Amino acid sequence: MPILNFRVNGKRYEVAVEPTTTLLEVLREKLMITSPKMGCNTGDCGTCSVFLDGKLIRSCITAAMVANQKEVTTLEGIAPHGEFDPLQQAFLENHGTQCGFCTPGMIMAAKALLNENPKPTKQEIKEALSGNLCRCTGYKKIVESVQAAATQKN
Amino acid sequence: MTFQTVGKRKPKYEGIAHVTGETQFVDDMFVPRTLTVKAFRSPVHKGRILKLDTSRAEQMDGVASVITYKDVPANAYGFGADQPVLVQTDIRYKGEPIAAVAAEDEATAYKALDAITIDIEEQEPVFDVLKAMEPDAPQVVPGGNIMMFDDRPYNLATMGDVEAGFKEADHIIEETYFFPDQEHTAMETQVSLVVPEAAGRITVYSVCQDRSMLLGMLAGILQLGSKDALKCECASEWAGRTRSAWRHHAGLNRLKMQAGPVGGGFGGKNEFHADPITAILALKTGRPCKWRWTREEEILYSTHREAMHITYKDGVKNDGRIVARYIKTIRDSGAYVGFNGYATGKTNYFANGPYYVPNLRVEGAAVFTNKPVSSTMRGFAVAPVTFAVEAQMYKIAKTIGMDPLEFRFKNAMRRGDKLVNQQVMHDTSIIEVMQTLAKKAGVQLPDHLSKMTSYDRRA
């Protein structure tokens, strides 16, 4: 079995994986980092979104070995322990989360947007989150949360 | 008056855990030595199982157990006591579970499913309720496709004299509406994790929305109590329909069930999906078992909102008063009773909307088809008729040449009016709600409507 050697949220890991194992399976089942969720396992819903070397990806359709020698960041790693990222604070205050199942992927997608475009328009936020499904909120409060985080940052 | 909470935004109770990713959903729980569960589902919509062979799957390395109907202690559950956990002979919908495996990992579980062979005598299914009601339609269930309510093929609610009302009317306005079925598609699929504990006990970690009801039904299925349970005279109606039926032998003391957190439910997690099969496998293997449905399984085979045909016949006076109304609803129950019998009653009470009609007859029918069972979803049994009654109100107003808003005010419930079940409405406020909505929508109401109150008697 190939050995996957990578960093997750700043920590180094070495895991034996099958060539067909996905990054999501390694994160969840081997490392038990559970903020990335399995909503579809076919790349359609965005609940498994994480960063690979700073870029937003869907870990359910990414072969684990693609992350070899790379750095993965999940929601657990976006803020120093005990602190909140402005997005986390904004989702909390603006009720951008209901059941919470889509929230990790949603915040990661929003984070990817704000990293590139710190002052997005409402339309840009909607487009950036268009690959992330939420069945609870109706999206309005999610968009408001991202807007609030963007305003607070600047 | 000043309020502490009303009108204020309060932090969400579990919000911090949600935004940090610390919320532990059932699938986020990992117990050592857990087996992966997968189900062997029916490839056909309707048929008879002639031969089922699981022996090759059983012998495979890494397969801990394969179960069929023989392993289910009491293989009929639900409000109709008609739903099998695993099909014995008669398949009623495509995807119905026939066997299930518990294996060391997912890949092995899938391989085991491939090793199961089955011979089925395929039969003609019926999917459309109107076809299913025809006399020579394929029979979904042995007792006939139309659910009986005592001696009637529908659940009846009635008030006044509808025929007399129609005679009094200046206009008769009829229409049929159709509301399609709908899948909840919660972001979290069905998940169950069952952990065997000491002394023959188990803990069920379920995504279900309705723990207390399902706990009783699961106790009925598993029969962890007295060995004589199945011989007991109440065994045939244990299914959770009557609580006393299962209580004395069901072994509730061996069963612990933790529900949630729920990753979105919307009514789609009110009935059993993954729990009974996972529990049986955990008991059989003595090991923790976890079953997470795929998105495909969720969309195709989980419960969904019922499709409904809704017909209104209204007798209306020239002044806009509805004097008689006949409503017939036909709900697509899918293959089993589930909540559908109960739902017809709920539909009956809501089908007239927030309006008062003195002569009212409501017939709520439920019809079986070869689909997964229809069940609860937001506005359960109400949303379809709410859509239809408002569409009908609009149609009537247009037909008699009255403003649709005025027409609704005219027929809105007042305090003291009666529902079809004779319940007196002491605290109606539909008039005030419509006035507020009109204001918010920037609609200028004529004086006589903006001054109307729920205390006024009808003109």
Ligand code: FES
């Ligand atoms: S689980 Fe990866 S996109 Fe849905």
Ligand code: FES
């Ligand atoms: S909060 Fe439930 S799916 Fe988005």
